[in-house]
Amino acid sequence: MPASLLVASMLALASGTSRARAAPCDAIMRQADIGEVVAALDRAAAVEPVWGAYTIANHPVVLLSQTADSTGPRCAAIWRYRQPLAMHDVPAPVRLATPLYGMWNGDAVGPKPAAGAEAITRTFSVLPEGLVRALRQAGDARAVILRAPLRLSELGALGKALAAMGVVPANMLTQLAIHEGYHLHVQMPSWLDQRRRYAWPAWDVQPDRPTLVARCYGARDSAGTSVTEELRALLAAWDAVRPGPAATDVEASRSALRRYVALRRARYAARDSVRVPTPAGSLSCEAAETVMELEEGVPQWIAYETAIRAGLMRPADAGRASNDAFYVSTPFQLWIMGRLGAPDELHRLGERLLHLPRTDAPEASIFRAFEALVQASR
Numbered sequence: 001m002p003a004s005l006l007v008a009s010m011l012a013l014a015s016g017t018s019r020a021r022a023a024p025c026d027a028i029m030r031q032a033d034i035g036e037v038v039a040a041l042d043r044a045a046a047v048e049p050v051w052g053a054y055t056i057a058n059h060p061v062v063l064l065s066q067t068a069d070s071t072g073p074r075c076a077a078i079w080r081y082r083q084p085l086a087m088h089d090v091p092a093p094v095r096l097a098t099p100l101y102g103m104w105n106g107d108a109v110g111p112k113p114a115a116g117a118e119a120i121t122r123t124f125s126v127l128p129e130g131l132v133r134a135l136r137q138a139g140d141a142r143a144v145i146l147r148a149p150l151r152l153s154e155l156g157a158l159g160k161a162l163a164a165m166g167v168v169p170a171n172m173l174t175q176l177a178i179h180e181g182y183h184l185h186v187q188m189p190s191w192l193d194q195r196r197r198y199a200w201p202a203w204d205v206q207p208d209r210p211t212l213v214a215r216c217y218g219a220r221d222s223a224g225t226s227v228t229e230e231l232r233a234l235l236a237a238w239d240a241v242r243p244g245p246a247a248t249d250v251e252a253s254r255s256a257l258r259r260y261v262a263l264r265r266a267r268y269a270a271r272d273s274v275r276v277p278t279p280a281g282s283l284s285c286e287a288a289e290t291v292m293e294l295e296e297g298v299p300q301w302i303a304y305e306t307a308i309r310a311g312l313m314r315p316a317d318a319g320r321a322s323n324d325a326f327y328v329s330t331p332f333q334l335w336i337m338g339r340l341g342a343p344d345e346l347h348r349l350g351e352r353l354l355h356l357p358r359t360d361a362p363e364a365s366i367f368r369a370f371e372a373l374v375q376a377s378r
């Protein structure tokens with residue numbers, strides 16, 4: 001990929017920045033690995049929305065370059081689809097919520113935020129005044145911030161783990177921008193009662209994730225149910241019908257799907273008395289998992305599916321294991337529904353889920369929709 005030539009043709013200095021001050025930023029943003037991030041973002045933005053109306057093409061992404069010790073040059077560039085990078089000096093270090101990314105949300109919290117939602121505002125980054133002004137002048141009140149360039153060798157144990165997985169930094173950052181952008185632009189406006197562009201269920205309140213994982217995904221219980229066995233069946237079903245050189249074996253997939261549904265139902269029955277706390281009360285394991293498949297599983301699938309359509313990853317690269325099983329169960333359920341269901345199955349499911357009035361409605365569940373498809377295909 002001729003990244004340096006691509007970036008050279010795309011970069012433009014922000015108006016009002018002196019040439020002397022812009023020069024270090026210009027040099028930083030012309031680095032090949034930042035060019036690869038820009039190219040990956042452009043490819044993802046060219047993909048049509050895969051769920052609802054959300055697409056990264058609608059939103060800016062801030063590329064932030066700053067050294068870990070805060071002594072080196074600092075620079076930021078605003079990426080927007082089909083526009084040149086707009087570069088800005090960064091006079092002071094910017095705190096990010098994670099080593100890889102952060103979020104800026106410039107809207108005030110509304111009068112009726114969801115229970116417990118305001119705590120998330122403590123994770124938001126504070127951007128320099130000039131950068132905020134440039135974002136607001138373009139009508140933007142939110143942006144995902146990506147650490148760029150991202151060099152795995154500078155991330156310690158995390159970087160070693162990512163390198164061992166064969167992660168391509170530019171592709172991973174692009175998937176993060178899509179996934180975290182879904183949280184920021186679709187879900188958070190609903191949670192924080194802010195101006196919103198997209199639909200999201202007003203009843204959504206996140207359960208306590210460590211409790212859900214410990215109580216609902218914990219070790220094999222007295223009934224012999226295990227989430228690991230469930231996922232093994234789900235992945236076997238997907239492997240039987242996924243696109244590829246092997247012939248599609250629909251019957252083998254259906255057999256594995258019936259096992260998946262039966263195992264998941266058995267796990268819920270064995271944990272029928274378990275409750276997972278939320279800021280608005282407690283939920284059953286099934287209800288808590290329903291919420292997390294919507295909150296985290298859907299953005300994960302959107303990031304995967306967009307990256308696949310953009311040629312940034314293959315279906316075989318999708319994560320097949322996680323302590324938080326909803327990161328695995330959601331994408332593969334949706335992919336299987338797309339392969340075995342009606343052509344517009346996922347679109348109709350998305351429209352239903354995004355406009356439901358309450359969480360206990362029978363149709364407020366990806367798993368229940370999946371279960372219905374499996375039962376109908378017997």
